[in-house]
Amino acid sequence: MTTISKIRYSRRSMLKAGGAAVAAAALPAPMVWGQETKNITLRQFGTGVSNLNEVATKVKEDLGFTLEMTALDSDSVTQRAATQPDSFDIADIEYWICKKVWPTGNLQAMDTSKIANYDKIVGTFRSGKLTPESVIAQGTAPHTVGFTSGQNGKDFVQEESGWMTLIPTIYNADTLGIRPDLIGRPINNWSELLNPEFKGKASILDISSIGIMDMAMVVESMGEYKYPDKGNMTKEEIDLTLGIFTEAKKAGQFRAFWKSFDESVNLMASGEVVIQSMWSPAITAVRSQGIPCVYQPLEEGYRSWGGGIGLSASLSGMELDAAYEYINWYLSGWVGGFLMRQGYYSAVPETSKNFMSEDEWGFWFEGKPAQGDITNPFGKVMEKAGAVRDGGSFYDRMGAVACWNAVMDENQYMVRKWNEFIAA
């Protein structure tokens, strides 16, 4: 009980300190926040990553309204956002999905002046630069599809226009996962995925828009080709990339392909696969079974992804106000802390810090050695004292992003070729 009231208190006080004036001006109808909000239900859907029941419970507790969550895989999420705009109020989607879905007009632009913590959102999602010196990575970088020209805009603009397509919520830098005990030597390059040494023991994910980027990282690392822009390949580049992988597939390089998180965990934990594309929480899931597994930082850098919250175009009135309240709450720290303790990053890291212990913050964000046991939000011990996060600090990891998950101009061609690769 005490922790809850403490959290509530700190959230309120933060809002107060963090810009009561902004909040008051930004939330246009404060009088609705009474008994009526209890009857509001917002329907959110998205990938399993951040569609967590804990968030819905906490929303009910802190904000009073009901959040209904539906978790789907990325393909179904895209499909639903594009084809059934009335089936949701809030879409929790990735930026590359946004690039596909935004032009349909099923989502509405969000007024950044109503977002209390807008100025604290990390640079990656605003100017595209994490630090002023950062080089913008290839692919669908979030800021390139993060803004639109106005309230009813269906286009993307490259500057901070005051109208956001998605409010960033969660992101991470992905790389290859390995079983150090079964490999027994250092792995430093993406090209190792196709190293014949791991014949029959490698895997790649069967989600075309993400898989193609992993492939591009491998092809470039092998020295086969240098892409002008991995995130927007020409037909010839797609043929070349998938050609190299089809050859490897026919030679028996891959044990299996995976499509869902659990599959990747099982492949790795059972030792069927020793090197594969993987997501961060899958690594921790393998490790928590007592099996060594490393999220290996590689010389060529990371393939990164980012997700955000979008509002359905049909949302209006009290529900729309509730949705803005939800977004402000989302960025105010509790969810950020919850996600960061699973290895993701929050769009406003500094607010999340208030909801993490110093040791947790040091381990997950600053890349410092853990002082004591590091537990995940569900109380399970993830790391023992002395452990250091693979890849180091936030700036080390997010600063070494080489490309973002992407949708290409030749997407349809790529998808067809991808199907041929799977059938080959």
Add this chain to the structure above:
Amino acid sequence: MRKTSITGWLLASPLSLILLVFLAAPIAMIVVVSFWGATEWAIYPAFEFENYEFLLTSSVTYRVFLNTFKYVAITWACTLVIGFTVAYYLAFHIRTLTWQIVLFLLCTIPFLTSNIIRMISWIPFLGRNGLANSALISWGVIDEPVEWLLFSDFSVILAFVHLYTLFMVVPIFNTMMRIDKSLIEAAADAGASGWQTLWQVIVPLTKPGIMIGTIFVLALVMGDFITVRFMSGSQSANVGRMIQNDIALLQYPSASATAVILLVTVLLLIGTLLRFVDIRKEL
């Protein structure tokens, strides 16, 4: 006379309505959509042959269909041999009806769990460090784990046979139970050996059951996508997976076109099979 014809119409109408709404209409819709066009996120009404053109000119389509037929043929052969043997044993070697029923129900027990679970439980069993490999190694049969046990055509077909053999057992058992026992006695009296009785009396009389089982297995394997995906580790494709991929990528028209071609293929196959055996006689 008039009254009975009205009653007849009334009795037939619920089924006709259900078939019309839930079978004929959706198929008609699929056929219509297969001529539509698609962008990345939407489909638009049109009348174009682009979907069929792409499908019928792509070598991948033929390879995938060929692979599907391969799965069907091997699965059919295995389920037929196992199904016939089991049904034969139940029908002719078990003497009392009670035991026949008890043993028959025993065959159906695995089917009380979901078929996905029955399929997935093969994965830890067949894996590189799975039960099968560790047992074989400890018996000294092999030195290195056998890789082709899992995520291969072998594992796909194994799962198919495991999942669908009962669909062969049931109709064959059913027809065998109807065979007049005096025919077998007559064969024995006429001096036929056990094999001759089997080949010349039982098999011909069981043909309708075999045919019904064949239709079940054929339709189930041709339409499957999940078994192939899990048991091949997404490395092999059949027609069902092709459709699934298209749907996942919002390419409904292309998925519909593939579905139409699959439907036509299955209907042609079943039509051909029905030329050989008159199953109506049995039903």
